[in-house]
Amino acid sequence: MASVTITVNGTPQTREIETRVLLVHFLRDTLGLTGTHVGCDTSQCGACTVTLDGMAVKSCSLFAVQADGRSVGTIEGVAKEGKLNAMQEGFWQEHGLQCGFCTPGMIMAACALIERNPKPTDHEVRVGLEGNMCRCTGYTNIVKAVQTAAAATAAGKR
Amino acid sequence: MYASEFEYYAPGTVAEAVALLGKYGDDAKVVSGSQSLVPMMKLRLSSLKHLVDLRKVPGLTGITESGGFVVVGGMTTHHAVSVSELVKKKLPMMAEAAGNIGDAQVRNLGTIGGSLAHADPSADWPAVLTALDATLVIASAGGERSVKIGDFILGPLTTVLQPAEILTQVRVPLPQGRYGGAYQKLPHPASRFAVVGVAAEMFLDAGGAVQSSRIAITGLGPKVSRASSVEQALQGKKPDAAALKAAAAKAADGIEIRDDLIGSAAYKANLAAVIAERVLARAVARATNR
Amino acid sequence: MSETFFGKSVKRREDARLLTGKGAFVDDLKIPFTTHAAFVRSPHAHAKINKIDLTAAKAMKGVIAIYTGKDLKDSGVKPIPVGWLLPGIKVPAHYPLAVDKVRHMGDAVALVIAETVYIARDAAELVEVDYQVLPALSDGAEALKKGAPTVHDEAPDNVCFRWALGDKAATDKAFTTAHKIVKQSFRNHRLIPNAIEPRACLASANAGTGETTLWVTSQNPHVHRLIMAAFVLGIPEHKLRVISQDVGGGFGSKIFIYPEECAVTWASRALSRPIKWTSDRREAFLTDAHGRDHHTEAEIALSAEGNFLGLRVKTVANLGAYLTLFAPAVPTYLYGTLLTGTYKTPAIHVDVTGVFTHTTPVDAYRGAGRPEATYLIERLVDLSAKALGMDPLEIRRKNLLTSDQFPYQTPVALLYDSGNYQGALDKALTMFDYPGFRKEQAAARKEGRYLGVGFSTYVEACGLAPSQVAGALGAQAGLYESATVRVHPTGKVTVFTGSHSHGQGHETTFAQVAADELQVPMEDVEIVHGDTGIVPFGMGSYGSRSGPVGTAAIHMGAQKIKEKAKKIAAHLLEANEKDVVYEGGKFFVKGTPGVSKSFFDVSLMAYLAHNLPKGLEPGLEAISFFDPGNFVFPFGTHICMVEVERSTGVVKVLRYVAVDDLGRVINPMIVDGMVHGGILQGVSQALYEHAEYDENAQLITGSMMNYVVPKADDFIGVELARTETPTPVNPLGIKGAGETGTIASTPAVANAVMDALSPFGIQHIDMPLTPGRIWEALRGRKEA
Structure with missing residues (x-):
């Protein structure tokens, strides 16, 4: 112990x-x-x-x-005072989750990804999330979700 | 997913760490970034009783330039190596390789020393550091010793490290002259370890011919190996496309390759040649532009 | 209230919890005094159990009990039954824990219950099993050879069933008149599901009431309850409650009643303690039912003009060591019946032999039988085109069924509901410039780059039905779905559905349907699923049935509600019921909307019961069961473009275009998502995934380190579009959407790779089309 x-x-x-x-x-x-x-x-x-x-x-x-x-x-x-962060919003908006089991890990990894690379290309998002598996979405909407979150984050910082 | 019971220690100095390792011998193991050892423990593939964590030992992380070497602390993460301005500028292949190990999460915890000590036959570092002619610094109760990378790995998951020794530093000599290096692997589709990885450091003479080269291959055999035939074939040659292709064709020479689910030995030998050709071309381009 | 929701991409309501870590997956649940289970599993594929020594394990502090197969059998536990019986089928006993013999690697031999999961695992390691190792086999074709090891004494030749469909004489005749016959053997390899949530269960028996609650990762909790209660454990059905709230993906693998949940539920009742078990991924690889695994010999008879005259198929289906719930139906009624594809082929005969091997059981997985059929047909179409020197599009156009042929009776039992196959193909070709591609391909070849295109003009059959026909064919269950629509006194609505959502978004889409039908705001509708204690009954979700079957039941329930509500409204309006209409959420006499009763008014009165029509019961609730008259048949065209690297054999998907016709679509965003995921699964079977056993039937792809679950950078974004041909089978015109992607995509990719390799004279390589296999096929070949 x-x-x-x-x-x-x-x-x-x-x-x-x-x-x-x-x-x-x-x-x-x-x-x-x-x-x-x-x-x-x-x-x-x-x-x-x-x-x-x-x-x-x-x-x-x-x-x-x-x-x-x-x-x-x-x-x-991740959500502060009941308000979802940009990545959670992005996943919601773009339907980046289905069963939702991989989602928490995916969001944590994706938040870190756009922190390091605020304007990733789609390919960079895909490579950046190679440590997270999703069996439902085929990743198409996850990539969109991350891009939506990246754009929203950039807009928010401007 | 649930490890066997063990005692955990987080010593504050190298001396304390090696003392613990000395005390418990084969029942103890040292852990650095956890990315190789902890997965084995939770699958109960490792039955150690004492886990010595180096995380509180100061001075084992960081990248500095000193006396003609880039010195990387054993506990420096792959991520830290991949983003180091010093490494990117002086040893770009090292940054490249570091940035493609495992995945982002693994790179944030996994360390260069941990990976080397684990000695997975498909790991990237052994090839890269062989090409870069690195020296490893090993600490024990008796002090420090240095081992050339080529003498360090004995076989799959086996190194010259004694139970009470710790790999503390990786020292990479700063290449001189017109040099250029590159590393590339074909990752296993599931594990993302290298099916074949080729690292090359090339030195050109004033006339643009190959003065010398160090080329190493990981993934194919039981441990990293030097591609001496390729090196010899390049020696003194103008590194044009034809010469590189001819030399690269010898990449798998002398390596005993086994058939597996990825493909036949012949396929993997071919892969080595194809990747070697690409790596050589990039290394030459870097050397030419330097 | 005029807003409608059908057809709109409404954001999912379940996401609010799933995005914030507030989902309730089985392993997330905590009950005080819960104990933990670990299974002792066989390291051998085939062995006799000589002796099990529990002494050391039982002596460990914190161990509560250890049970063996004999303990369960002696206490009256029965084998897990099979849900689909074929004529002459052999059904060997499948006990939750192996009794005398183990028959696949990972077969469970003992169950350890301990105070913590750590102790349970520690103790499981101390259970000593003396095995007498026996010869084992893993390959379906090998199982039929003389002298092969026998899996079950009941089936000495390893044959579980022989099944055939179609007119053999007519098919044979078609081959005698053929201009050309194209033959090919196909291996449709085995896949391992790998839903990211591992299976789990938590059983809690209440000794006081005699009731047991089982939380389990199930796609069909009522089926779990029925089978476990009535057939395996002998618990009165009303004393077992099965709950499956949030389930982390199923893909078929969570349909079946597994040994672990049976043994854990039994042990919880024996000990009167809650017991939890959560599978490791390693266990999941060994015990989640696998998918596919066919050996097939197929031949197609062709006319000189390129018409398909006849199709002959012989398949050996590897069923693994035991029969799981729907295993016999998958390579038969879900496979042989689909061999018509989208084509006019007049004569088809299919012959399937199901065999036992010493491997993990094989059952329905993501598409279940239909991917196997579609792969076969679509590959044969391309091979036929090649043999006749035709373009793959030209041969398709020549043979596709035309929209005036529907409903279409196929030669293999199915009656296709509706379709416009050319329409989907045409639309796909507006997205993919085929002539342009051929030019690009020719130019690339000159540079030593090998591009290829593959088509899949597919149809699939889902929403398996009707119950009566399925029963006649061997199903041991009905194939309807239920919905209970409960209107509360304030006009708020709870819908209890027997469908199960494990990623499909029913809490959103079903609310869209119910809100529209009842003309109430969506937020006034709650969808409840996955609890046998609350939902009256249900068949759950598999085979893309929730849309075509589950929502239809809600639609029916809503009609009943409206009928009764109209009676009440007419009474309140002092009008004749026939004159009352319901529009915009208000009841009024046609032509006088100014005087109306709202849904709220009527609901309230239904429960106040102060002023109801004479003889009408209070309350406003309806239960409906929808038993469709037929399957539904989604279809479409998928186009895949690849590049194959000559030097390494690496395949890169460059574009993926899919036009699907899923009938009417409730929520396009959600349906797109399902199609995206399905396509990657199909692509992954074509290129990456492969379960492999060694000569001792040891699973060598037993972890995510060597079995490829594709990652984001293994694929690209897909381009989707739809056509819409409603089905007449259900009132909403919905065809299924969950499996089309998987069913359609595999052959599109394989055809594309073969097209890229055609300069080298390569016609066929068995999947997965890994770089190593492609390079091997190319070895020594020169471009023609």
Whole structure:
């Protein structure tokens, strides 16, 4: 067992956990933040994507103890005061989700993508999301969603 | 998806880390960016009892230029390498390779040292760093030692690292003269590891002929290998398209390739030649423009 | 209230929760004192279980119970039944946990229940199973060979069923008169579903009431309840409640009643504790029912002018180790019946042998039988064109059914409802400049670049029906759908649908239909699905049936509501019911809209019951079951353009154009999305995905590290358009939309690749068309 303090969506959370608890299971099972999903066991699908100190990472690919003292952002923290962010709006507007299971990870990865590359080409969006799998959409509308969000973000910053 | 039980340590210094590793021997492993080891642990393919995390050890990250070398800390992430202005300017192939490892999330956590120590036979770094003639710095209780990249990897998932040693630095000599490098891989359609990856660093003489070259191939065999036949074929030649094609055709020489779901050995040898040709052309173009 | 919603791209209401991490997938649910399950699985494809030693595992702290197949069988658990029986079919027992033998890698032999999932996994590793390993086989064609290992004693030759359809004599005759016969063997390889949400279940038995609640990743919770209660576990049906709220994709794989949920539900009742199980991806690869896996010999008889005279098909379908729910129907009634395609072929005979192998069971997956049929037909069409020196478009135009031929009785049982196949083709050709492409292709060849185009002028059959006919053919279930329309006293509406949404957006589209029919605002309509405790009954969603069947039931329910409401309104207006109309959400006497009763007024009175027509019961609620008279038949034209790189064999899709006719469309945005996703699946079968077993029937593509689930950069954006030919089969004119993309696209891609390779004299390569396979085919070949 180990004691960890991880700041999740801005709130420090201190818990006693087994060392073998993955960050994703800490979020889901210890904190009850079940928006972050598990879709594979080889760190391929990206459904568990969160931010760790601001960087998009797969929360199934590290143990919670390794995030001790660090800051984690999850899908539950993306909308502020009930207002969806541009990426969530983009996904809604462009129908970038169907079953919605990959969506939280996809949104976390896509937010990071446009932060690094505010005006991506469609191809750059596709390559940038290679760490996230979706079996429903064929990605066509996900690309549109990211572009819509990128445009809205750029307009908002202007 | 659920690892076996283990003890976790986050030592504050290299000395403490190697002491822990020394104490627990084969039951312990060091973790850096987690992207290779943690997946194995959660599939219970690794049965370690003690996990030594280097994340609190200072001085293991960062990229600096010093004494004719680009020095990359072992815990520097692939992402950090890919966006480093220094690397992009001086060793563009390294930035290129780093920017195409795994996916964005993997690059944000995965580290150069972790990848090298894991020694996946399809990893990118071994080829790139072989072409760049890198030296690896390894720390242990007894101090530091340096190992040339070519001597570091022994086979699939096997290196010269002893249980109580840590790879702390990657030192890449800054090439001199008219040099140019390039790296390209054909990724596996599922894992995105290299089916074949070719890295080349070329040096041209004043007349534009090939003075020397270092060419390395990953993915094809049990470990990274030098494409000596290609290097020899290029030596002293004008690197025109015909010469590059002829040399590249020898890319898979001497590598024992196995048939698999991706294709036959012959197919993969062909891929190596095709990719080598492209890589050589890009390396030459960079050298010519330098 | 004049706004209507049918045909509009209304944003999805379910997204509000799914975008913010507030979905309720099974693994998200938490019940106090929940225990956790882990399964001990066979590492062997075929072995006798000599002994299972639980001593070490049971001794582990936190382990609550461990059960074996014998425990379940001895307690009265019955085998999981099959939902479609064919004449002469062999149905070997499929127990939730293997009893004497394991028959595929991953077959479950024991169930560990522990306080935490970690302990359950730890203990599962300590269960010692003594296996006597037996020879195993994975290939369907190998299964029929003499001396092949036997999967089930009941089927010593590994044959599960033999099934045939069509007029054999007429077909044979067509071949005797043929100008040319084109033969080809096809391998339609095995796929692994990989819905991104792994299967999961949470069973909670209440010892006090005797009731059990099962949350499970199901596409059809009522079917789950019926089968698990009545056939497997012997629970009274009304004492089992099955809930499937948010489900993360199904694609067929979540239709079936799996061993895990049966065993976990049984154990929850045995222990009176909630038990949760969530599949690992590794387990999903081994246990989610797979798809496809056919070996086929096909030949087509052609006239000199290029008319299709007859088609003869012999298929061996690999069913895996056990029969799952719809397995027998997939390579028969969902495959053989579609072999007419869109063409006038007058004589067809198909012969299918279903075989057992030591592999994961094969059942309906994304298209289910129809992709296999469409691939076969559309490839044969291109091969025929080649053999006759015709253009692939010319041969299609010559043979396509014409719109005046509908309804069209095919030679293989189906009655096509409506169609305008040329219309879809024409529209696709306005989007894709075919003559221009041929010029571009010729120019590219001169530069050593190989472009290709592939067509797929497809039809598919979905919304499987009617119940009576299906029953006569072996279905063990009806194929209708139910809807309960409940109008509350304030005029707000709840619709309880038996359809199930796991990505299809029913909460939005069904509300669009109900709001229109009842002339109320969309926000006044709530759609409820996926809970047998609330929804009266339902068949769930598969086979693209929710649109054509599920919404029709809502439409019918709404008519009943309006009829009763009109009676009440007429009474309140002191008018004759025949004179009252309902327009814009108001009831009034025709011609005098000034005096009216709103939907609210009428709803309220229905429940106040102060002033109702004599003899009319209070309340305003209706249940309807829609049992369609026929399938519906979406169709269209897909065009794929590729480039094949000579040096590496790498295929790049350059353009993908699809014109689909799905009848009337409720929500174009949602339908486009379904088509996008389906197309990538079909493309992915053609180019990437492939389940592979080794000589010991070990699954070697057992993870996302080596089985390709396509990523965003594996494909491009698709260009979509539609034509609209309503179906007469249901009142809304809707054809299905969920599977057309998958069904149509695979042959379009394969045809395009073969077109690109035609300069090298290559006519056919079996899928997946991986770079390695293409390069191998090109090896040593010179351009003609």
